[in-house]
Amino acid sequence: MNVQHFLLRVDAISVWVGKASAWLIIGLMALVCVEVFKRYIMNMPTAWIFDASNMFYGTLFMLAGAYALAQNAHVRGDFLYSSLKPRTQAALDLLLYILFFLPGVAALIYAGYDYAALSWRIGEHSTVTAEGPPIYYFKTVIPIAGALVMLQGLAEIARCVVCLRTGEWPSRLRDVEEIDVVAEQLAHSEFVDEEAREAAIERAQNIEKAARQRGMGGEAET
Secondary structure (H helix, E strand, O other), rough: OOOOHHHHHHHHHHEEEHHHHOOOHHHHHHHHHHHHHHHHHHOOOOHHHHHHHHHHHHHHHHHHHHHHOOOOOOOHHHHHHHHOOHHHHHHHHHHHHHHHHHHHHHHHHHHHHHHHHHHHHHHHEEOOOOOOEEEEEHHHHHHHHHHHHHHHHHHHHHHHHHHHHHHHOOOOOOOOOOHHHHHHHHOOOOOOOOHHHHHHHHHHHHHHHHHHHHHOOOOOOO
């Protein structure tokens, strides 16, 4: 198994988990809609609805972490980072992964496992309400999400090493692409002249190109 195949396999795992967990939004929406109907139409509010909605959203948020990392979607200072050469970007990323990412995520997995194990042993239920639902299932997601982020992080570290050796970022598994909303609106607006519209679209494309420069394996402008 070569390095690029390993990287794409890890990306595929993170993308699959992220897309699968996205279906929790449907469950959360259905839960809230039913509760609104019960609360305001039938006057029969559910005591544990707050706990359940937190668990739905919390699970989605945690499981989407590896997906966001695989898509290079976490926040970074692109105004400075995108102007650096690929090897400089890789060296900076590698340093930050070693100093902050690995210890932080390892601590998350270790502490999360303890939290989940204790919760299962005592059959923990939420204490926010008198009829609080069990939360040991929810706490189990913490070490699982941490392990997925760690796996994707190791792939990102491998990407940094490859870039340091070759001078180019290895490619990623492509998924959905963002559309610049402002440029899209300007492109279809009847109240903006053609020159301003084209300039706005060009600026948006330049920003998007710089932002994707590292994520999609392109070379930085020197």
